[in-house]
Amino acid sequence: MQNIVQRLLDGDRRALARMITLIESEVPAAHRYLAELHRHAGRAHIIGVTGAPGAGKSTLVTQFVRELRHRQHKVGVVAIDPSSPFTGGALLGDRIRMMELAGDPNVFIRSMASRGSPGGLASSTGDVIRAMGAAGFDPIIIETVGTGQAEVEVMHSAHTVVVVCAPGMGDEIQAIKAGILEIADIFVVSKADKPGADQAAAQLSMLLSLDPNRRKGPWRIPILKTSALKNQGIVEVVDAMRQHLAVLKESGLLAQRAQRQVRSEVQALVLHAVMHALKRRVSEDEWNALIEAITTGERDPYSVARELLEHMGLQMEQT
Amino acid sequence: MQNIVQRLLDGDRRALARMITLIESEVPAAHRYLAELHRHAGRAHIIGVTGAPGAGKSTLVTQFVRELRHRQHKVGVVAIDPSSPFTGGALLGDRIRMMELAGDPNVFIRSMASRGSPGGLASSTGDVIRAMGAAGFDPIIIETVGTGQAEVEVMHSAHTVVVVCAPGMGDEIQAIKAGILEIADIFVVSKADKPGADQAAAQLSMLLSLDPNRRKGPWRIPILKTSALKNQGIVEVVDAMRQHLAVLKESGLLAQRAQRQVRSEVQALVLHAVMHALKRRVSEDEWNALIEAITTGERDPYSVARELLEHMGLQMEQT
Numbered sequence: 001m002q003n004i005v006q007r008l009l010d011g012d013r014r015a016l017a018r019m020i021t022l023i024e025s026e027v028p029a030a031h032r033y034l035a036e037l038h039r040h041a042g043r044a045h046i047i048g049v050t051g052a053p054g055a056g057k058s059t060l061v062t063q064f065v066r067e068l069r070h071r072q073h074k075v076g077v078v079a080i081d082p083s084s085p086f087t088g089g090a091l092l093g094d095r096i097r098m099m100e101l102a103g104d105p106n107v108f109i110r111s112m113a114s115r116g117s118p119g120g121l122a123s124s125t126g127d128v129i130r131a132m133g134a135a136g137f138d139p140i141i142i143e144t145v146g147t148g149q150a151e152v153e154v155m156h157s158a159h160t161v162v163v164v165c166a167p168g169m170g171d172e173i174q175a176i177k178a179g180i181l182e183i184a185d186i187f188v189v190s191k192a193d194k195p196g197a198d199q200a201a202a203q204l205s206m207l208l209s210l211d212p213n214r215r216k217g218p219w220r221i222p223i224l225k226t227s228a229l230k231n232q233g234i235v236e237v238v239d240a241m242r243q244h245l246a247v248l249k250e251s252g253l254l255a256q257r258a259q260r261q262v263r264s265e266v267q268a269l270v271l272h273a274v275m276h277a278l279k280r281r282v283s284e285d286e287w288n289a290l291i292e293a294i295t296t297g298e299r300d301p302y303s304v305a306r307e308l309l310e311h312m313g314l315q316m317e318q319t
Numbered sequence: 320m321q322n323i324v325q326r327l328l329d330g331d332r333r334a335l336a337r338m339i340t341l342i343e344s345e346v347p348a349a350h351r352y353l354a355e356l357h358r359h360a361g362r363a364h365i366i367g368v369t370g371a372p373g374a375g376k377s378t379l380v381t382q383f384v385r386e387l388r389h390r391q392h393k394v395g396v397v398a399i400d401p402s403s404p405f406t407g408g409a410l411l412g413d414r415i416r417m418m419e420l421a422g423d424p425n426v427f428i429r430s431m432a433s434r435g436s437p438g439g440l441a442s443s444t445g446d447v448i449r450a451m452g453a454a455g456f457d458p459i460i461i462e463t464v465g466t467g468q469a470e471v472e473v474m475h476s477a478h479t480v481v482v483v484c485a486p487g488m489g490d491e492i493q494a495i496k497a498g499i500l501e502i503a504d505i506f507v508v509s510k511a512d513k514p515g516a517d518q519a520a521a522q523l524s525m526l527l528s529l530d531p532n533r534r535k536g537p538w539r540i541p542i543l544k545t546s547a548l549k550n551q552g553i554v555e556v557v558d559a560m561r562q563h564l565a566v567l568k569e570s571g572l573l574a575q576r577a578q579r580q581v582r583s584e585v586q587a588l589v590l591h592a593v594m595h596a597l598k599r600r601v602s603e604d605e606w607n608a609l610i611e612a613i614t615t616g617e618r619d620p621y622s623v624a625r626e627l628l629e630h631m632g633l634q635m636e637q638t
Contacts, residue, residue: 032621038613266623267597273624292578300353304585309589313632
């Protein structure tokens with residue numbers, strides 16, 4: 001039983017893969033193992049990479065990993081896959097390109113489905129990061145499509161958030177979930193060999209100047225251009241990631257972020273446990289009877305919620 | 320105290336406005352009033368209108384309201400405003416156009432900020448719909464920008480979801496949160512006087528044909544074109560909304576949706592109460608001590624979460 005924890009700490013890839021499967025299947029034992037791993041989880045640099053579909057995120061991540069390997073880092077990648085029938089297929093193609101890295105023992109890539117509640121995804125991503133960190137991977141890159149609240153929440157666990165925009169997608173910048181733009185630490189204009197790259201960079205620069213909060217703090221958000229075709233700009237983005245980490249450390253912001261992160265993780269674990277308790281204590285027949293009573297107007301949802309809380313031993317606020 | 324409930328049931332606009340303010344400020348008394356209103360909340364047709372920024376949603380909603388007034392309906396509108404500095408300004412301009420309707424005593428318009436947790440927004444939108452319904456408004460239109468998880472959750476409380484796309488925004492269709500496309504009941508191609516409207520309609524038609532689940536059920540999703548400039552297509556969309564409601568009623572799907580909605584509302588109320596209880600029982604000093612212990616590796620988040628649950632009287636699952 002302890003075996004998996006020890007093997008994972010020794011850097012055994014199969015133990016890590018198994019642990020991630022336990023996390024995804026929400027096996028109760030996973031939390032016991034993760035509690036033990038927590039002490040050893042280390043201080044991996046968590047890098048979030050996000051942007052609209054088609055911005056070239058997966059290609060960029062592949063190049064970041066290559067550059068980081070060149071610098072002797074052991075790199076982890078968590079790719080969040082939206083499991084929608086509308087976008088699933090296209091993304092899968094990009095991900096296949098990333099697979100060329102899979103033969104390297106110092107690279108660990110894992111895809112996770114983004115089904116389920118936003119909180120649930122953020123929570124299991126946090127667990128996967130903890131397991132990868134304990135196995136010695138640093139940095140760990142999280143890649144998401146930046147359009148959903150779930151993805152925004154996942155990005156909150158990153159130290160450094162890279163937002164990718166492609167030229168000619170001017171309106172796409174508007175379409176990216178606003179919350180993502182607000183947490184960007186580095187902007188990348190990808191496909192800079194295409195026309196419109198300078199225009200996209202100018203547009204991002206204007207967006208930054210619109211936000212007065214940007215001027216606070218010690219970090220100036222860079223807007224960098226990359227070209228996968230010409231293999232340009234990658235070194236500069238990886239340099240910027242490392243510089244951002246250094247600024248976070250020096251300014252004390254890293255410690256602050258870690259504390260906020262810990263707090264929201266504990267809250268998510270509490271809410272998750274309450275949902276489980278609710279499922280366990282209220283049978284389907286009981287639910288149906290309650291819902292029927294609410295639908296007919298005989299009961300109301302507020303008093304039913306209060307009753308369920310009392311049934312679980314919790315008292316609702318005095319009103 | 321009871322006064323506000325009675326006045327609201329009598330259709331007093333100021334009582335309704337006051338109730339919505341109570342809901343938004345999360346005053347505990349609001350739930351007591353809403354519990355009483357629940358019985359009278361009636362069966363208003365809830366219509367969701369969503370789409371990417373710039374698709375012309377607010378203009379369309381204004382025209383829907385005019386057409387519904389023409390048909391003697393008393394119409395409520397809840398406009399969810401993303402409070403991001405990046406998009407807030409542009410949307411505000413659109414909303415001002417909607418204000419021309421505000422002089423009509425049989426139209427009630429209210430904006431709500433989309434800050435806060437996705438669950439929180441869905442829950443307070445549900446409360447606002449309940450209050451508007453009790454005051455006699457039917458249908459009630461909810462307008463959101465379809466890019467965030469919060470907005471997707473809000474759309475789940477609608478009976479009829481209208482997704483708006485503008486021509487020449489082909490890629491925007493991809494950028495709309497996939498979850499929104501999946502719950503669309505009616506597609507509208509707005510600005511049909513512009514070139515590319517037929518192409519946008521064809522693209523939507525293709526997206527629909529890709530999704531095998533679409534073929535189930537008694538409703539065929541129409542793709543309708545509107546032009547605000549030429550004042551065309553509005554009657555057809557409003558007809559389609561009413562037809563959709565009729566199909567939902569006949570097929571028994573309306574009752575099913577209502578039951579699902581009630582269940583998720585009760586769950587959201589439970590989780591909300593747990594978050595409140597947590598805030599009340601754990602002081603800032605206690606939080607800071609716990610977070611410090613977790614950060615140093617002395618404690619782990621899993622055992623801390625378990626301890627907090629026990630402190631609130633809840634036992635976590637046996638693991």
